[in-house]
Amino acid sequence: MVNRRQFLTGALLATVSISACSGKQEGGSSGRFSFTYLRPTWGPATYTKNGPFEKELERRAGVSIDVQIIPVIDYDTKVNTILASGDIPDVIWGSGPTSGTWRSAQDEGAFLPIDDYLDKYPAVRKAVPDSIWKMLRDDKGDTYFVPNLIWPQVPFFLYYRKDLFDKAGIAEPASLEEFQATLEQVKKAYPKMVPFTMGYEWHAKEIATSFGTGMFGWEPAPDDPDTLAPWFMKEKEIDLYFWLQDLHKKGLLDPDYGVSKEPNFSTAKLKADKAVMAIEHWGAYTSIVTELRTIRSDGAVSVVSPLGETAGSRAVFPVDRGFYVSAKIKDPDGFFAFLNWTLTEGSELRRWGVEGKTYKVENGTKVSLQDAERPKSYQGPQIEPLGFIGPFSEKLDWDGMRTNFEGAGIGKDFDYIKGKFDDYTRQEYFDYRDPTVVSPTDAKKGTQLFEDNLQKVAQSTIVNHKVTRAEWAAAVEKWKRAGGNAILEEVNSLQKDKSKPEYTTG
Amino acid sequence: MVTKPETGETEILRSSQVTSQRSRLERNPWWGDTIIYLVLVFLGLVTLLPMLNVLARSLSSSAAISANPLMLVPYSWTLDAYQYIFETPVLMRSFGITVFVTVVGTALNLLFTTTAAYGLSKTYIPGYRFLMWLVIIPMLFGAGLIPTYLLLKNLGLINSVWVLVIYGLVSPFNLILMRNFFWSIPNEIEESARIDGASDLQVLWHIVLPLSKPVLATIGLFYGVAHWNDFFTGLFFITDSSKWPLQVVMRSIIIDQSMLGMGGGTAPTADLQKLVISADNIRAATIIFSTVPILLAYPFLQRYFVKGIILGAVKG
Amino acid sequence: MSEVRAAAPPRRRATPAPRGHQSKAALVWRYRWIYALILPTVIYFVLFAYLPMIGLQIAFKDFKVFAGMWESPWVGLEHFRTMFGSEKFPELIRNTLLISFYRILFGFPVPIIFALLLNEVRRMWFKRGVQTVTYFPHFLSWVVFAGIVINILGPTGIVNTLLVNTGGDRINFLTNPDSFRAVLVLTGIMKEFGWGAIIYLAALSSIDPELYEAARVDGARKLRQIWHVTLPGLRPVMAVLLVLSLGGLLDAGFDQVFQLQNGAVLEVGDIIDTYVYRAGLLEAQFELATAVGLFKGVVGLAMIVSANWVLRRMGQRSIW
Structure with a gap:
């Protein structure tokens, strides 16, 4: 047994050595630039400091990063306390100027204007399309925010169980009307299964294009291309809601829709013979198929092509958060030099990681390893916190996708899925409203106006069969009178450019 | 007399x-x-x-x-899910932190609560009502996250494991419950000890506490479970993820973070491909891992609900 | 029976000391050790509960997060107007009060009855087993427990699967406005009754067995013993828990409601906290949340004060 004195001495020594270490780092005897970095993580928060990947990154880049993570679900709440405390980390993730809180902190001088550094470190500027940089500039023409880009095309596929369709002799539908008829057939053939399921309203965004509209966005009014109207005033979108209500009423749409809060309950049902058709993210194909095979060896999944002539995909604003640099950062050049490095020399490491740990080379091409194939200290939750930005050009990576398909043993399906992706994205719908143009009324009480007047119809229509079109219209009128008119006016007068957004130029 | x-x-x-x-x-x-x-x-x-x-x-x-x-x-x-848990160093370490906080925190909770509850069971002291108000008001009016954060920062408690121990040191609810139990101890027992020359502290230590084992076990359980289940303090007041208690890590595993921004009305901007939803069996195993240890504490405490309790029947 | 009733003593304490002729200062000095016992807790509350209450001012301010609360401009009662002026406010108040009221009406007695039943069990393994099992759900967060509830009562849950398989019709427990509040109350009870019983079990163990003895000698039957000995013994705990739960009348259980509510039952199931969450916190409007918190605190305070007054009138020991 260790006696108490030994233990205390040991503890003391440990403390001294820890402080000695950190002293060395801060003293910069190695000349290393160090900074603090706060970011959300989407996966399990099991990040361990100073793992092998972190060390490798720091060694190669010649920096020292002190990472703090917050699970994304609590990020916004916690970050507000941090902003309010004045202790802003050197680099901090946030929603950017599209959010009121961040914009006001930006205006109050919390963050560093970055235009000079973008000029000095061209790889950073080049990583983001000019159209996006332009939107992020404030009234004075300054840029503060480095956006995290996503690919704007994220179609949600309408998947169906090919094996079940074939067994009952049901054909793939080609239009909305056929889709509804198909669901009736499915219901007859498989009375114990749910004909069609989806997780959230948002998952219907590609169905909405069959009605000729892009869901949850502002669009020019049919009779006046110079006036934008929000989604709940668009007749076509209201059509969609009542069409879904009708499916729900007839038992064609999953009764668990809107009730179950299990993640991915819809695809779980598709895999488990409980639903025959389901909407899910286009990238979910590999996981759906591989898991279905473990449950049912003869199971097969296909994707319905876009339904009807107007059908396509609703694109999204290609920015999902991003980061600011604190106005108080000691060495902004150090940070931007590092960022530039990750996009040039460090690009390999950023994108692929370490050979044998996060990727392998097969026939001369790099193949990313799935988490299960990696050593624990190289899995996603350990790598994710050290991510910064990647160039827009990498956001849709067909080569990587192909190797994933091959890795999962379904390489022959790759062309099929890519073809479907192209089918869906051939015709694009947009939110015409520029999220970086702020309507003061909307910023101040937009949410409450929506909650008080429209939430009931918006959230209830599909599952509450008593809601009628007249009620919807009345709710919109009420919203307008309560302040919605001011929002409409402000959005339309402040946003000069009402043309179709272009996210990808430059 | x-x-x-x-x-x-x-x-x-x-x-x-x-x-x-x-x-x-x-x-x-x-x-x-x-x-x-x-x-x-x-x-x-x-x-x-x-x-x-x-x-x-x-x-x-x-x-x-x-x-x-x-x-x-x-x-x-x-057993894959359990293997995942036991091979994830952060889960094991945060488990240790939670055990430490629960044990040390509960001991301190009981120390503060017992002394204050005993004091406040003496309704005849001047200022009694004022003191009771002082205890009750915080139960109704929370101060809010930001000012609390600023306070803890000034006290140097942000990012320290001790914040988990100290924040919530005395719960007004538990204090009042314990005070009420002290009331149910027949006065005569205390008085006879006082007559024998015992001081207030001696009465508390030698007479009241031994008679209060069921209450101490109960309130201790309340505090212990509150520490065990607390994710709020760790999440908001500890920035260094290596000092997080189990619940913070566990929450990030079992909660579907993709729910974010999926509500009606606004288009979510989250990059859906980035979302990592833990496998169902890992979510379940994490729940078991984080509840079973505290669950087992209860049968152990149950013996105090029968033994040694009662109550001096004053023979007469 | 009157003797039995008398045997359950109102635990009133004899006034301990002659006090009339002592000055207040002398009394304080006399009880200095008692104060010393309370002091650490007073310091704790002043430091950790009262000092940060300065922050409640943001309920009256336009909070600028980076500039801080002192620099933020005053806006008077604007946030209160936002809350009370909301179209939905009457509905929210009604739902919140009704759900809370049902919770107390149906949920309050269950742990007591459960504790009384357990108290009759002599087989220790059975007693401990039931106790441990019933208190397990307390450790599940509502996120998890709501998933279980939906698996049982949901449109394709166990109950409805059984109903449909036996040729019956599906019952929409969760999407029917008529049954939604009942589901909230019942599942709330299901999750917490085992935990709630602990305090009563502790109280039961401190009832003087001599009182039962006396009752038995008087020939009181079991139920009468419970009525005349057990319940009076539990009364102080019941009273204090009831009063304190009234203080939280405007908290109708955010986590549970948030997880279980859906579009079909908003008109009966939307409560103040879920509304504030959607309208305020999602947009980081700390001011609105703080204003609502203040309002709830004031109402809770009024409830506690009046309940305490009623207690005192009934000759019970009050909270202060």
Whole structure:
């Protein structure tokens, strides 16, 4: 047994050595630039400091990063306390100027204007399309925010169980009307299964294009291309809601829709013979198929092509958060030099990681390893916190996708899925409203106006069969009178450019 | 002046005596017992089934879970999920932090709460009502996150494991409950000790506390469980993820973070491909891992609910 | 029976000391050790509960997060107007009060009855087993427990699967406005009754067995013993828990409601906290949340004060 004195001495020594270490780092005897970095993580928060990947990154880049993570679900709440405390980390993730809180902190001088550094470190500027940089500039023409880009095309596929369709002799539908008829057939053939399921309203965004509209966005009014109207005033979108209500009423749409809060309950049902058709993210194909095979060896999944002539995909604003640099950062050049490095020399490491740990080379091409194939200290939750930005050009990576398909043993399906992706994205719908143009009324009480007047119809229509079109219209009128008119006016007068957004130029 | 009981003795019944006295009480008729047992079995099942479901999920493969979400026994047995937990260093370390905080925190909670509750059980001290108000108001008005954060920052507690121990040191609710139990201790016992020359502290230590084991066990359990379940303090007041308690890590595993921004009305901007939803069996195993240890504390504490309790019957 | 009733003593304490002729200062000095016992807790509350209450001012301010609360401009009662002026406010108040009221009406007695039943069990393994099992759901967060509830009562849950398989019709427990509040109350009870019983079990163990003895000698039957000995013994705990639960009348259980509510039952199931969450916190409007918190605190305070007054009138020991 260790006696108490030994233990205390040991503890003391440990403390001294820890402080000695950190002293060395801060003293910069190695000349290393160090900074603090706060970011959300989407996966399990099991990040361990100073793992092998972190060390490798720091060694190669010649920096020292002190990472703090917050699970994304609590990020916004916690970050507000941090902003309010004045202790802003050197680099901090946030929603950017599209959010009121961040914009006001930006205006109050919390963050560093970055235009000079973008000029000095061209790889950073080049990583983001000019159209996006332009939107992020404030009234004075300054840029503060480095956006995290996503690919704007994220179609949600309408998947169906090919094996079940074939067994009952049901054909793939080609239009909305056929889709509804198909669901009736499915219901007859498989009375114990749910004909069609989806997780959230948002998952219907590609169905909405069959009605000729892009869901949850502002669009020019049919009779006046110079006036934008929000989604709940668009007749076509209201059509969609009542069409879904009708499916729900007839038992064609999953009764668990809107009730179950299990993640991915819809695809779980598709895999488990409980639903025959389901909407899910286009990238979910590999996981759906591989898991279905473990449950049912003869199971097969296909994707319905876009339904009807107007059908396509609703694109999204290609920015999902991003980061600011604190106005108080000691060495902004150090940070931007590092960022530039990750996009040039460090690009390999950023994108692929370490050979044998996060990727392998097969026939001369790099193949990313799935988490299960990696050593624990190289899995996603350990790598994710050290991510910064990647160039827009990498956001849709067909080569990587192909190797994933091959890795999962379904390489022959790759062309099929890519073809479907192209089918869906051939015709694009947009939110015409520029999220970086702020309507003061909307910023101040937009949410409450929506909650008080429209939430009931918006959230209830599909599952509450008593809601009628007249009620919807009345709710919109009420919203307008309560302040919605001011929002409409402000959005339309402040946003000069009402043309179709272009996210990808430059 | 309270008269000293004629015998001059206070007697504390030991458990054997309690039981023997109880057994002399009238027994229930057989049908009464049957009904009681049936009702209890029903209530037990109502709560046992969810538990079995979580347990079975934690031992199944995740494909089997989507096929049989309502399982009560594991399908395609696997210990993968537990292997994941025990091989994740952060989970093990945060478990240690939670154990430390629960043990040390509860001890401090009990120390502060017991002393204050004993003091406040003396309703005759001047300023009693003022002090009670002082205790009750914080129960109704929370100060809010930001000012609390600023305060803790100024105290140097942000990012320290001690914030988990100190924040919530005294719960007004538990304080009032304990104070009420102190009231139920017959005054005569205390008074006789005082007459023997015992000080307030001695009375508390030698007379009141030994008589209050069920309450101490109960309130200790309340505090212990509150520490165990607390994710809020760790999440908001500790920035260094290596100091997080178990619940913060666990929450990031079991909560579907993709729910963010999925509500009606606004388009979510989250990059859906980035979302990592842990496998169902890992979520279930994490729940088991984080509840079973504290669950086991209860049967251990239960003995204090019978032993040594009562109550000095003042013989007269 | 009157003797039995008398045997359950109202635990009133004899006034301990002659006090009339002592000055307040002398009394304080006399009880200095008692104060010393309370002092650490007072310091704790002043430091950790009262000092940060300065932050409640943001309920009256336009909070600028980076500039801080002192620099933020005053806006008077604007946030209160936002809350009370909301179209939905009457509905939210009604739902919140009704759900809370049902919770107390149906949920309050269950742990007591459960504890009384357990108290009759002599087989220790059975008693401990039931106790441990019933208190398990307390450790599940509502996120998890709501998933279980939906698996049982949901449109394709166990109950409805059984109903449909036996040729019956599906019952929409969760999407029917008529049954939604009942589901909230029942599942709330299901999750917490085992935990709630602990305090009563502790109280039961401190009832003086001599009182039962006396009752038995008087020939009181079991139920009468419970009525005349057990319940009076539990009364102080019941009273204090009831009063304190009234203080939280405007908290109708955010986590549970948030997880279980859906579009079909908003008109009966939307409560103040879920509304504030959607309208305020999602947009980081700390001011609105703080204003609502203040309002709830004031109402809770009024409830506690009046309940305490009623207690005192009934000759019970009050909270202060």
